[in-house]
Each structure stands twice: as C-alpha cells, then as structure tokens.
Amino acid sequence: MSPVDENISETSVVDKLFVSVEGKLMRRLMLALWLVMGMVFLAISTLTAIWPNFLSNVVISTLGAFLLVAVGLTIVAFKLLKEYQPPMIHFLLSLFLIAFSGVVFLFFPNHGLEIPALEGDVTPQLATISLFFIVTFATVWTGLLFYWENPAHNRQLAVQYFTWVSVAIPLGVLTFFIVYTIMEGSSVITWDFISSASDLMRGEIGIFPAIMGTFSLIIGATVFAVPLGVGAAIFLTEYAKRGWIKQAVGVTADCLWSTPSIVFGLFGYVFLVPRITGHSTLLAGQIILAAMLLPLTIATSTEAITAVPDEFRNGSLALGASKWWTIRRVVLPSSVPSIVTGVLLGVGRIAGETAPIMLIAVASHTNAPNFFSLSPPYFHLGPLFSEVDALPYRLYSIYKAGVGGSIHEAWGTAMVLIALVLMFYGLGISIRSYYRRNRGW
Template sequence: MNLKWRYLKQNLFLGAATLCVLAIVLSLGGILYYIFLNGFQAVNWEFLTSPPRDSMTKGGVFPAILGTLYLTVGAILVALPLGIASAVYLTEYARQGKMIRIIRLGVNCLAGIPSVVFGLFGLGFLVVFLEIGSCILSGALTLGILILPTIIGASEEALKAVPQTFREASLALGVSKWRTISSIVLPNAMPGILTGSILGIGRAAGETAPIMFTAAAFFTAKLPSSIFDEVMALPYHIYVLATAGTRIEETRPLQFGTVLVLVALVLGIDLIAIVIRSRMRKRKRW
C-alpha cells in the first residue's frame, strides 16, 4: 500500500510538471504566433531598409534596428568584462566572509530593481552630471549596468561549477594562480558564463525605460556617426507607435511588424551566442 502511494505521488508530480511545461510552451507559442500573424504582412525589404516617414505612419525601421544593435552590443562590451572580472574576484580571490556575503546580497538586490530606476540613474549621473548627453554611449553604459548583476551571478555559478581539483592540479605543477584562472578555470566556465550573457542580451535589447532617458530619439532619419549621437531603438519605437503616434490604429500593422523584427533580432543575437557556447563545449570535451 505504501509503495502504491509512492508511485501515485510520483505520477501526480510528473503529471503536474508536464502540465506546467506544456502551459509555458503553449503560452510562448501562442504569443509568437499572434505576433507573427499580425506583423508578417508589414515586414518586407523596404520595411527593413528604409527610415520611417509621414509622421511614422509609413516607411520602415532601419534606423531603429541599427540603434538597437549599437546599444545591445555596447551594453555587452561594457557588462561582460566587468561581470567576469567581478565574479573572478568574488570567487577566486576574495576572502569569504561577512563583507562578501553583503556584496553578493547587493548584487542580487540590483538584479531585481526595476529598469526605470536604472534609466533615472543614467539620466542623472551620465547624461546630466557627467554631461555625456543623450547618446549611444549613455544608453550602452546604462544597459550595461542594468545587466551587470545577471552576468555576475551567472559567472559566479559557472566558476564554482569548475572542479576544485583542476585548480589544485595546476597549482601543484607550479603554475601561478592567475595563469590557472585564465588558462584552466575560465575556459571551462565560459559556456556557463555565456548562458548568463544570453539572458543579458535579451534583457538589454528589449528594455525601453533605460534608453528612453539616455539614448533613444523620438524620430531621426539620420544614422549615427559616433557614439555621442542619439539613435532610434526598436523598443522605444514600439512604445511611440502604440501610445504617442498621431494615428495609432492606422499604424497597428507597423507596431506588430516592429515587434516581430525585435523578437527576430533578439533570437538572432541569442542564436549566435548559443552557437559560440556549443563550440566551446565541444572544445572542452576534446
């Protein structure tokens, strides 16, 4: 009787877990299908390669695509080195104690702060105090700070997952600690670090509030010539079309088309990171 009850509980748990997975997959599939159904008619070559025109009721989103790429790549270039360096220090060098626990608690708290707070920080510190102005640099730095806690957390977990015996064997051969970290620990932890980077890329590309205050322009047909220029960005462009446009209902296909382009862009960047991660894992096996 007891064995039957255990099997029943196991089957119930397995069924509940399966239903949860199906609900998530169906919800995601439904959202993507709805976006594709309403947006694919607006997406064509002209839409992808031309700027908006006629009060953004016609034309395309090319400046917004380019601006989103600039901001996302800039955020990764800022956050990835800082995040990895911070994780290496916290995991490999820092003496574990109360202070390190407080630092980790602060990092975890930063990961849960609303993005609009980071946007206001970028506005007050970067745009106003440092007088950088509203530009690509301010937006990339703000987004980099936004995703930094995620990358630090993922990098720490990846570094901790590397077996301690790897470090001990290297140090026993007389290799310096930094050489051990750079040649043994980091290469083995890099696939896990890239997993956190993928999450950061998705968040950086889709955020509206931080770039609204620090980088995004309402409209500009001019492509940026330096990191000190304002840019259009897909998330903010969607917000403008859906809330602040002159003819919101008429631009509904453009709204869904822009959303579809943003989703495809994020998935494309994530796919590149996944391919790089897979190749690193294959090299590690060999």
C-alpha cells in the first residue's frame, strides 16, 4: 500500500446528498444516536441486574430493532461520509458498553437479560453473552469500516482510538482487580488479623506469621542479590573492556529472568534443600528468591551506572583519584537512587512469588520467624534453618484446602499481599520521579 492514501473516489448521488449538508447533520445524528443507545443499554443492564423480570417482549424487540438500526446507520454513515470525523465519545461509549456488559457478565451470571418470549430456548446467560458480543462486534466492525473507507487523516484517528482502547483495557482490568480485592478484603482486615497468628482453637484468624515470613524472605533475598547484582553491573560498565563479556552476562541475565518460577523451585528442591538441612528452610527460600532478583538488579543497575555522565568520571580521574575510588565516591553515589528504584520494583515482584518457595521454604501455620530476643544472645540464626509461612503461600494453601469456609481470610490475605506490592512499587516509582526531577544532570 502506498504511503499516501488514494481513497478519493468520484462522487455519487448519495455522496452529494450528504455533502450538501456537509455531513454536519449526519454527524450530530450519529453522536446523538450512540449517546442515547449507551444510556438505554446502561439503564436496561442496571435494571435487569437489580430486577431480573424487568424486560418484556415489547422492550426486547424494540431494543433489538434499535440496535440493528444503530449499527446499520453507523455502517452506512461510515461508508458514505468520507469526511466523517468520528466523535471520540463514540469510541469511549463503545468501550464503556463492552466493559459494562463484561461486568454484568462476571457478576450477575443469573440475572442477565431475561427474554420471556424465548423462554426455554434462550437462557438469560446466553442473552447477556450475546449482548456482549454484539456490542463488541459492532464496535470492531465500525472501527474497521472507518479505517478502510476513509482518508488518511481519519485512519490516523481510528488507529489512535484503537491504541487508546488497548491501553485502557489492561489498565481497567488492573484497577478492577485492585478495587475488587479491596472491596472483598477490607471487611476482614482488622488490627488483630494483621498483628496476630491464627488460633485454631478459638477460631481466630490472623496472618502475622505470613507477613513476617514474607518480609524475612525478601529481606534475605535483597541482602544476597543486591551486592552481587550491583557488583556485576559495576564490573560490566566500568571494567569489562570487551563487548563479548557484556553480551554474555546480558544473555545469561536475560535467560535467568525468563526462566519459569517453577523451574527455580525445582532447582532449589534438588540443589539447595539437600545441602541445607534436608528440609524446607527460610534460607533456601531466600537464596532462590535472590537468584530470581539478581537478573533484574543487574539490568537496572547497569542502566543506572551507564546513565552517569562520563564528565563525572573524567573529573575525578583528572584530580588524581584511582579508578576504584572514582567508582566508590563518584559513580555509585550518583546512581544509588536508580539502583534503589530497580531493587524496589524487583522486590515487589518476588514478594508475590509462590512457585519457587512452595517446595523449599514454606509450610502453613508456622510461627513467625523470631530473630531477636531481649536476653542474650540478642540475635538468633535459628529461624533461618526452619520453615516459614508466607503471604502468597497462605493464599495458595487456602485455595488448596477448598475456598468455601475461609474465603474471607483468602480475600484479606490477597488484599494485604496487593497492598505490600503496591507499597514497594509506589515507593520505587516515587523515588524515581523525585530523583529525575531533582538530579543535577
């Protein structure tokens, strides 16, 4: 296809008809049509969700006709009006309709569109699915027509809206997941739930050991991974002269990063467990999580250290400082914020890992690891060599035992886990943006 669009055909009668009003009337008509349709569908979906027998035969057939006419008119309009500018509201509305019917689809499986006339043949579920697919189809189809039949400028708009929608969908899902988890979980979260252990005798639930277990896992992983990762990054950026060393480390870090988490679990199971006490230990979990954190630390630290301007190094070297002195006193301090951000984001990721620690570090309903005591010796290493509980594993073990009885505990755990991850991400991202705004170069 040539880069410059040659989609200007000779004018037909219909074309003239629409051109004579300059498409203005038609444009407004379309906008109004889609707006009204959106409102109607919204109202009906809400009403049926609350009151399943709301719809009668008349409403259904009117609605069907209305939908058909709207889709038909849109198609005709897009086919004929070469100059038609799509109102963005059309796309927003379609997106909203898809999202809304999706929500109805998920939440009201038995309260979909009831069609009395077709009782027995069409279940309400089927009707809701049909609504979902009709709306999706109409949107996609009008979008495609719009793309094919229109001059270059409109194509640009169509693509823009399409990419807009494809960003909005995952973000919508993300928001939905977070909001839904908070809605379900917030009723369970009390101070006791967070700060105490489960007491099965008294029927109390608490996830304190799991929170402490997760924290000791990620702190240990950070302690192991950060020196190695940052060291590797320094060596690669400051010392490695040949390209192939960088390439080799880059490739291995990439492979390590994309290695499935369950493979890490298997590796820990055959390599670390026999070498550390022979049963599941916190230490094994920390080491395996460190191995998962390592490639990310290498990547982000390399990026951070490369970003330090060469003038800094040259200035320090010109003053007579040695290479290592320059690295320690000039290069590292100026790249610390980026490194911290990278590590925080990585920690946010490994905090929720279940598959690797499932086999090698955790057991449900253990006590919180207790490293400190008030009497000598004040510090204990014992907990390193025993099992811990962890938040993601707690969630998985609730699922495994059958969700029925303890669904609230599960949602509470999920909410705390999400909050933890959000905390790390928020911290990392705010450090990064603060630093970007305030750095001197």
